[in-house]
Amino acid sequence: MYRTHTCGELRIGDAGKKVTLAGWVQRTRKFGSMTFIDLRDRYGITQLVLDGDTDLGREYVIQATGQVVKRESVNANLPTGEIEIKVESINVLNKAQTPPFTIEEVSDGGEDLRAKYRYLDLRRAPLQRALALRHRLAQEVRNYLDAQGFMEVETPYLIKSTPEGARDFVVPSRMNQGQFYALPQSPQTFKQLLMVAGYDRYFQIVRCFRDEDLRADRQPEFTQIDCEMSFVQQEDVLDTFEGMMRAMFRNALGVDIPNPLPRMSWYDAMDRYGSDKPDIRFGMEIHEISSLVKGHGFGVFDSADYVGAICVPGAAGYTRKQIDELTEWVKRPQVGAKGLIYIRMGEEGIKSSVDKFYTPEQLSEVAAAIGAKQGDLIFCLCGAKRKTQTQLGVLRIEMGNRLGLRDPKVFAPLWIVDFPLLEWDDETNRFYAMHHPFTAPKPEHMELFYSNRKEDLEKVCANAYDFVLNGNELGGGSIRIHQADVQERMFEVLGISKEDADYKFGFIINAFKYGAPPHGGLAFGFDRLCALFGGQETIRDYIAFPKNNQGRDVMIDSPSLIDREQLEELKLIVKTEK
């Protein structure tokens, strides 16, 4: 070992000991005839002091031997701040070129540069903390699930291309010419087969792959905490994973989350928050005001299917300019509203952009209905119900951000339950599974599920659930279909032909015929879970070697061209563009 101690462990009680430390030179400072060196490793920083000069550059790797002594001026910011090492000898283990950016809490390097030199960026304390938290959380997950009788089972990565959901990454097979494996979007079918196989409680922290056009903060490969249980109802699954999240919050963050966690139906979440992943750290709930505002001659409202409003607390002081800017903001295609009506509860009395249609009393009635008080600002949108609610939900989040109501150190988890089973798509004129095609209809909706009327099918609910934290869907799952005939009906409802279903899912439909137990489970997005636990909105710092928005790893410069011989062996030709 090149060291007797790490750079994070020496304390005043060690004074007098002769020690050897090894690490990176964070900083050197001359002070009279003395030189001070901050020596850094993963565990901390220790100050070295030596007589005379050195020519050690930033990030040199050194080994230093000397005596632990009490420091004259204590550094209260460092756990090692009461001591320093009076250096007797220094051994340079490796020199270092000057790094292209500073290795500090906040670096001076731009994002692209830091991505290229990821191994240097990873030396920075915020990234070290991020990955240490990730490590801790992974261990907590496994310890909890192991104690609960879950078995970790590794499922294959070279599997079969499946339809539904996103695009698969495929892997050409050399030994089976013209054929391809696919990388899993999730181990869904395998974990269900494990239930059929009697494994009873399965988990895995597992990589998944999606060849999607990358939106901001999406990665082509991502990690899931994947779980499944047999002989359970929804309540058992929620209990178990509430327990897991509770243990993680407690053990990793020292935070106690409510017991039991709040639950909200999907319908309530849409009505009250305009989102199936509501951020309940703040109020500003959506209220339908259709009955109050319709029939007063304001055509826009009168012709609307739905009129809804949110009350922005203390925002009556917003200027006309600010409101105009917000109006433009909601009219962008990303939100898609037609316009924005406001009611201002200012000192000068109640005023709105629709004063000519409503008396102050009528506006006061609206205000009272949604709980607005003096000093608040009300925003109204109208149109088709779910669409308008969604727009109000987006506006609500934006106002939450602007008003600083979304403190990342506050944690407000909840379950969303009672999802619709199916989602109708007008464009393709068919139903899609809201979760995935293995989600079971609620037993009490089984009759509706076998109906051929669209209105009936739209009413079918699933025992599906999402774990939502601070406006993010962190996890989701459902009680699954375990009967072959119900699964076949599901494929029928989704317009997947029997041939297609047999070709792509034959093995699972078949498996269900040999004694499948009732089962259910869920999966958490581990990258985002780590980021949110760390109080961050973006996942990139919580992944050691992430890819950029073009799916590239700019550090290793991948993807890249491969040898002609390799293509030849795979019997593949790459088309060249004309």
Place this chain on the structure above:
Amino acid sequence: MYRTHTCGELRIGDAGKKVTLAGWVQRTRKFGSMTFIDLRDRYGITQLVLDGDTDLGREYVIQATGQVVKRESVNANLPTGEIEIKVESINVLNKAQTPPFTIEEVSDGGEDLRAKYRYLDLRRAPLQRALALRHRLAQEVRNYLDAQGFMEVETPYLIKSTPEGARDFVVPSRMNQGQFYALPQSPQTFKQLLMVAGYDRYFQIVRCFRDEDLRADRQPEFTQIDCEMSFVQQEDVLDTFEGMMRAMFRNALGVDIPNPLPRMSWYDAMDRYGSDKPDIRFGMEIHEISSLVKGHGFGVFDSADYVGAICVPGAAGYTRKQIDELTEWVKRPQVGAKGLIYIRMGEEGIKSSVDKFYTPEQLSEVAAAIGAKQGDLIFCLCGAKRKTQTQLGVLRIEMGNRLGLRDPKVFAPLWIVDFPLLEWDDETNRFYAMHHPFTAPKPEHMELFYSNRKEDLEKVCANAYDFVLNGNELGGGSIRIHQADVQERMFEVLGISKEDADYKFGFIINAFKYGAPPHGGLAFGFDRLCALFGGQETIRDYIAFPKNNQGRDVMIDSPSLIDREQLEELKLIVKTEK
């Protein structure tokens, strides 16, 4: 929850309780007016008893409610054997078609059939035990390494195609046309970058991929326990991972392995066992007898570079026919010996196949030299030294098998150390890295390493080490090169051009310029580790969903054709054979 208890937990102390169990019908037996049902889940088997008949088939999934009662005839083979459930009601949760083979300790199904219905084969107790052991071992590994300050860091699966070693699986990139990712053969470069990044102690239980022509018991995807440490010498790495293996043996099997573990140099292993992964559960060591047998007129020995022998204890009774069969066996191309000389220490005195060249006294001298006694049988082979040793090593293992000296419940781990750094290949007329191109030469051999003479380079040793168990290499690693100039020299020695090295490894050569610490690590093959811990030679039962020798998953029927549109999006054309 569909049950109050599992099928493995009820005991005599529970008598009188009303319980509900759920599981699979293992067996039903009529006995007079009563029916007995063995109900099975992952946790065990509990007997149900009910009045009258049932029409429950094998593998039906049922839920049964009733009272725990003391059993009249205790079944000592079952932990639940003192009780049974007097059934009040049975609820069929799912019917089952009759499985195509029996779900018993030993099944009547053939290998292909069981592979196709893997989810049914996985219900069998031996596979459940295998995967439970694997789960346990994975948790032990993580708990041990976590306690030792190792951080689990996930490295990417979509990386860059690298040379050296086996063929990569590649993944076409849709967003970067004509370019490919590669699936990792190991996270080698990433773990070294993590050391450069200061993570100090890294581990991961990680999937790796090799597109090799599959020999028996190889899988295209396999799992590694992958580890790396900074500021360490070889001794520190061996200590750490001896400790890990010791904990695994103790906690998972209740077995204590020697402390410290035996170590053997690569040269000794080759000389004494003809293998760099010696099975030291039994002796039968190889002895060089060149000096004793040369110069007596036996041309075959006289012209040989090396003559070696093993002594097979108690085998003097082998018939001529048996010896002829073994002679044919060693002459097969897989072994490649030219012939087999024997010396029989029988009751009728010492006799050999070369009696006309050697007096009984001369043969006795050979026998004495290798420690053979009355009743033993000596086999001699000759030729080039390492090749002959290897052949003797293969023969030794075969004799060990035939004599039952390789008990899978006996564990004889050891470290092989002091490997040569390089291996010369006559065919391509170049050196290859014996471990991989990141392994460091021993510091004391650095001068030889910079020599341009083949003989010098052949003498260079590495601080490389293999963990060997019962004749299997379970793990291996080395102290790595951490200096950019040494790494460049390594590529030069391996005949990798500067351009090639820069293109393929530029990022790691570059990383080493920014302050790489001394580091080293190793990786264990987790599939085989599990199998050996379980007392099995083949890994297939220790992988939930393995592939067959053609790299196919016959259960899901993968790899398979993909849609034309998918190929179109990837701009790929599959060549069709003429």
